[in-house]
Amino acid sequence: MTTPAHVRIFDTTLRDGEQSPGCSMSPQQKAVMARALAELGVDIIETGFPASSQSDREAAALIARDLRETTLCVLSRCLAGDIEASAKALEAAAKPRLHVFISTSPLHREHKLRMSKEEVLEATARHVTHARRLVDDVEFSTEDGTRTEEDFLAEVIGVAIAAGASTINVPDTLGYTTPAEIRALFQRLIATVPGARNVVFSAHCHNDLGMAVANSLAAIEGGARQVECTINGIGERAGNCAMEELAMAMKVRGAYFDADTRIDTRRLVPTSQLLSRLVGMPVQRNKAIVGANAFAHESGIHQHGMLRHRGTYEIMHPEDVGWPASQMVLGRHSGRAAVAHRLESLGHALQDEALDRVFADFKALCETQRVVGDDDLHRLVRGNDDDDGYRLAAMTVSDRGRRASALIELSGPDGAHVAESALGDGPVDALFAALAAATGVDLKLESYHVHSVGIGNDARGEANLSVRCEGAEYQGTGTSKDIIEASALAWLDIANRVLRTRRPQRLSAFA
Numbered sequence: 346m347t348t349p350a351h352v353r354i355f356d357t358t359l360r361d362g363e364q365s366p367g368c369s370m371s372p373q374q375k376a377v378m379a380r381a382l383a384e385l386g387v388d389i390i391e392t393g394f395p396a397s398s399q400s401d402r403e404a405a406a407l408i409a410r411d412l413r414e415t416t417l418c419v420l421s422r423c424l425a426g427d428i429e430a431s432a433k434a435l436e437a438a439a440k441p442r443l444h445v446f447i448s449t450s451p452l453h454r455e456h457k458l459r460m461s462k463e464e465v466l467e468a469t470a471r472h473v474t475h476a477r478r479l480v481d482d483v484e485f486s487t488e489d490g491t492r493t494e495e496d497f498l499a500e501v502i503g504v505a506i507a508a509g510a511s512t513i514n515v516p517d518t519l520g521y522t523t524p525a526e527i528r529a530l531f532q533r534l535i536a537t538v539p540g541a542r543n544v545v546f547s548a549h550c551h552n553d554l555g556m557a558v559a560n561s562l563a564a565i566e567g568g569a570r571q572v573e574c575t576i577n578g579i580g581e582r583a584g585n586c587a588m589e590e591l592a593m594a595m596k597v598r599g600a601y602f603d604a605d606t607r608i609d610t611r612r613l614v615p616t617s618q619l620l621s622r623l624v625g626m627p628v629q630r631n632k633a634i635v636g637a638n639a640f641a642h643e644s645g646i647h648q649h650g651m652l653r654h655r656g657t658y659e660i661m662h663p664e665d666v667g668w669p670a671s672q673m674v675l676g677r678h679s680g681r682a683a684v685a686h687r688l689e690s691l692g693h694a695l696q697d698e699a700l701d702r703v704f705a706d707f708k709a710l711c712e713t714q715r716v717v718g719d720d721d722l723h724r725l726v727r728g729n730d731d732d733d734g735y736r737l738a739a740m741t742v743s744d745r746g747r748r749a750s751a752l753i754e755l756s757g758p759d760g761a762h763v764a765e766s767a768l769g770d771g772p773v774d775a776l777f778a779a780l781a782a783a784t785g786v787d788l789k790l791e792s793y794h795v796h797s798v799g800i801g802n803d804a805r806g807e808a809n810l811s812v813r814c815e816g817a818e819y820q821g822t823g824t825s826k827d828i829i830e831a832s833a834l835a836w837l838d839i840a841n842r843v844l845r846t847r848r849p850q851r852l853s854a855f856a
């Protein structure tokens with residue numbers, strides 16, 4: 346048995362990731378993120394581009410004081426001023442790396458740099474040599490390398506190695522290559538460039554065609570022993586190779602790649618969530634590994650399989666990436682097995698006709714409600730002898746003046762009416778405050794989206810809320826021609842469920 350090759354994880358969330366529009370971080374935010382990345386087990390952290398801003402210089406210094414075990418890297422163009430600014434920013438680092446890059450492709454040479462091949466070769470030799478005089482560990486990148494003539498790419502890399510670079514990064518800057526191409530490119534470069542076997546080859550793949558992770562894995566197959574990636578795949582345009590996906594692919598398919606990383610995969614979800622909070626960019630629910638749906642199962646056939654053996658529909662354990670557990674979400678696609686299982690775990694061991702009746706009611710409820718929660722199931726077991734909670738009777742929302750105001754009237758559970766008004770920072774804020782005052786339910790809003798469903802005259806606004814209340818998470822939906830009313834209905838959808846959970850549960854007629 347061979348020992349799996351170690352692939353270094355070079356995290357560029359704080360440099361290329363930060364180039365994602367709207368994702369700039371302050372030096373303090375970067376320091377928090379850098380610590381999380383070190384705890385995650387990354388080998389190298391690229392903290393920024395010192396020549397570009399005071400913030401990047403401060404971040405490099407702040408992180409250098411804090412992290413003594415991780416290699417800290419900063420980026421520079423082939424310009425003496427950039428390299429000097431980078432070396433200065435790295436002064437406090439225990440393990441500094443200076444990263445120098447230049448474009449090599451014909452398009453970039455001609456239109457961007459306006460340099461000939463000879464000038465690119467000369468700049469590479471001069472600036473890598475300069476960087477090496479200041480810092481021992483120098484990485485060199487051939488920007489747009491995968492769109493470069495291969496013989497010229499090999500020549501530039503040879504010059505960089507001769508000048509002292511110990512890591513050679515070949516970026517797929519535009520996310521243009523394919524797995525087969527990049528695998529073969531790395532194999533040929535490593536086999537033919539003089540000195541290539543004495544340095545570490547690195548891949549830096551962008552996601553313009555959605556292939557960044559596949560291309561990075563293929564580069565590893567081709568001999569790359571460093572991969573540059575970001576948390577949540579953030580980065581320029583469609584982003585960079587997503588570290589969580591790469592690390593889990595290498596863990597789950599370890600035998601196939603015969604290579605591993607030092608990533609503590611149980612920290613992937615917390616680190617992803619930290620970044621999402623720091624840059625204010627939510628992770629899409631269906632994102633592999635770290636998306637909220639990555640281990641959630643809704644359809645009956647899958648839930649039935651999962652109940653028999655989780656391996657039927659899961660290739661990894663949610664706990665291994667930092668989620669507490671898999672989720673069985675009950676909705677329109679769920680079947681009897683999952684509903685019966687959930688009912689049983691709630692103390693309602695129903696069978697035969699009793700289960701048939703509750704399951705039929707469950708399916709009917711799913712026609713109007715996307716997700717059916719435990720309180721809904723309790724209610725279905727009891728039969729619909731209960732009231733349906735608060736209903737919206739009237740609503741006036743005004744956004745004139747300095748603060749918005751809302752006046753709402755609800756018909757209450759016992760037929761009584763309740764009216765409340767409130768001010769807020771905007772119409773929805775005022776509306777939710779009035780609803781909270783009227784129902785006595787305090788919902789902590791986590792996300793709020795409104796979108797249109799249907800087309801033409803049939804179009805309606807659908808509001809989706811995610812909230813926390815009394816230690817539990819809830820999702821609510823409301824639909825109306827008026828998006829403010831849809832928001833009120835979504836809010837009441839949740840509040841009524843919260844109120845039901847507060848009532849003592851009556852014994853099930855069927856249990």
Ligand SMILES: CC(=O)SCCNC(=O)CCNC(=O)[C@H](O)C(C)(C)COP(=O)(O)OP(=O)(O)OC[C@H]1O[C@@H](n2cnc3c(N)ncnc32)[C@H](O)[C@@H]1OP(=O)(O)O
Nearest residue numbers: 361364394396397398422423424446447448457458488518
């Ligand atoms: C693929 C990548 O991710 S590359 C890294 C991208 N990151 C950044 O751009 C960091 C943020 N950038 C900045 O703050 C600014 O662009 C700065 C400070 C770097 C430069 O600002 P400015 O001096 O105003 O230049 P500007 O951004 O307009 O143009 C870039 C210049 O760098 C030159 N350049 C680009 N890459 C390189 C390189 N690798 N080596 C040498 N020069 C380069 C361009 O040719 C252009 O030069 P010119 O002004 O003489 O035509």
Ligand SMILES: CC(C)C(=O)C(=O)O
Nearest residue numbers: 446486488489516518
């Ligand atoms: C500068 C290099 C490493 C880069 O970010 C790219 O080419 O995408």
